[in-house]
Structures are given as structure tokens and as C-alpha cells.
Amino acid sequence: MKTGKIRINWIPTPILGLIIALVPLIFTAAVDEAQKELPSSHAFAGIENVWRMDTRLLSGGDPNGESGLKLLKSKGIKTIISVDGATPPVEIARRMGLRYVHIPVGYDGIPFNQQIALAQAFAQMPKPIYIHCHHGRHRAPAAASIMAQFGLGWSKDQAIAFMLKAGTSKDYSGLYDSVNQFQVPDKKAISAIKTPLPESVEMPALVDMMVQFDQRFDRLKAWLGNDLDRKGKTTAGDASKIDPLHDAIQLRELVRESSRLPECRDQPAEFSSQMGKLESDLTQWLERIKPRTPTDALETDATTDLKAILNSMTTRCATCHRSFRDKPLKKREPSS
């Protein structure tokens, strides 16, 4: 009762008025400052969501093989960091004189070890560095924000503002937590780390499967022109060459195969129930699509049905991810 009120009464009214009037100005100035220094997006043909954080660091989507790597090379990139679960194309990159570093992270946050590896990569690898996940929207901007705090002197506000600008979903609160709680480690200690950074890390079978889920599913979306993320452009390949029957069969096989993985058999019943629903959506898709060849036009009612099935599948992916993939890391290891 004493503190707050008495202090305010102590300040003469005109000064108090001035302070109150200034608060929004000060706040706006801070926001402007953060906005001004936010990276700008760059159109790199065939690569999604490219952001230049600085001359030394760019963030974006998967280069999608040789042509993307060539483009990055032509832009002067020297090191590529993948935070995605997919196996990086190490050989192709090497032939072009590019270095790959694989620091896979989940959607639940960036664990301490990976934060240190990101800092180490910034300290030790040739620059400019291009860091990517699959679409360049969630994990890469988060990982890049950790590197920017370490190497580019970014504040937390700047880092969070960048993630928002890059479109990192707030559903991945673990990613935001990691960036928010990151404590910049000692530069000398990081530079002195001797453990080599891996070019490619072997991932758990389920992650491998999920990477393939994603590729097949992207193709189904692109084929149906329902590629909402990318506003019509597709990195899944030439949409007219996609065979939605083949990709759906492959995806259904992947679903069945993943259900048999030991890491999935030990999951709660809800997990297998979600997998089962995804499988039956795919069966419906196949029934609807079977009588046609890739070049036949679809009847309008079939398109409507297929869109509904695709939306349902999207929900299956998201529902299971919310329960089993995206929950923030429980307790962050101490960061020092």
C-alpha cells in the first residue's frame, strides 16, 4: 500500500504528465528501432522464404538439390547449415566447394547442445552461412535467431521480431522459448571447441519417415493446387508431372511402416488412432482418384471431395504434432 502510490504522489503532476506522454513515444521508438534492423526477404528462385540477416548470415528453406545449391554458391554462400531432419546432400555440396553442417532440431525447441553447436558453427565455419529447415518458416528462423544473438549482437527483441516477421508460428512456443531464454555463451570458449561439427547426422527412423511424409504430402498439395503456403508456386516439382495416385500409395505405405516402428508402438493409443485416421483418409483419396491418369482433368465434384480429404489429412498431421511433437521442451538444461 505504501510503495507504488506514494511514489507517484511524490512526482509533481506536470512531470508525471510528461512521463506518461513520453511512454508511447519511447515505446514506439524502440519498436521502430527493432523494425528498422529487421532483415529483408530475398527472392531466390526455387528456394522459399529467404531472409538476409546480415552479410554473414541468411535463413531460408531447403535449397531443393543441385540447382538451389548452385544458386547459393553463386550468391557467395560458403557454408550451409541444415536444421531439418532430412539427410543433407553432402556429396553434391562438397563437389561445389560448399560445406554442410547438420544440426537437426525439432519443433519443440532448440536444446542446449544444439544452441552451442549453432554458436560453434557461426564462430568456426566460413561465412556467409545459409541456414535452412524445410520451408524456412519455423525452425530455421529460430535457429538463425540464436546465431544472430551470438554472432551479430542481436537483442532478444530483435530476434523475436524477426521470427514473427518470418512467419514462425506461435504454436511452436518451444522455439520462441529457446530464443527467448538463450544465454549468449563466451566467444572464446566457443571458438576453442574442438569437437568437429557433423556434415550429416543419422536421425531416428520416425524423423526419416516424417521427412518423407512431408515430401509426399507436399506433392499431393501441389498437384491439387492447394499449396496455400506458397501462394501458387511450388517447390515440390512440376505440379503437372505429379501422379497423385502414386504419391498417395507411397504415403500410405509410409504411414503403415511408421506404425510398426518400435518408437511408435510404445506411444499412447491416441497416437496410433491418429495414424489410423490418416491411413483411412489416404484410402479414401485413392478410391476417389483411382480411375484417372495424371493428365486427365478432374471432375469438379471429385476436386471438391479431394480438397476435403486433403484438409482432413492436414488436420491429422497437425493434431498429432500438437500432442506429440510441438510441446515445448520440458525443462531447458542450464545454459551455462
Ligand code: HEC
Ligand atoms: C500419429 C502422429 C503423427 C502423424 C499423423 C503425423 N506426424 Fe509428423 N511427426 C510426428 C512426430 C512424433 C514427430 C517428431 C519426431 C521426432 O522428432 O522424433 C513428427 C515430425 C514431423 C516432421 C519433422 C521432421 C524433422 O525434420 O524433424 C515433419 C516435417 C512431419 N512430421 C510431417 C508430417 C506430415 C506432413 C504429416 C501428415 C501427412 C504428419 N507428419 C503426420 C507424428 C506424427
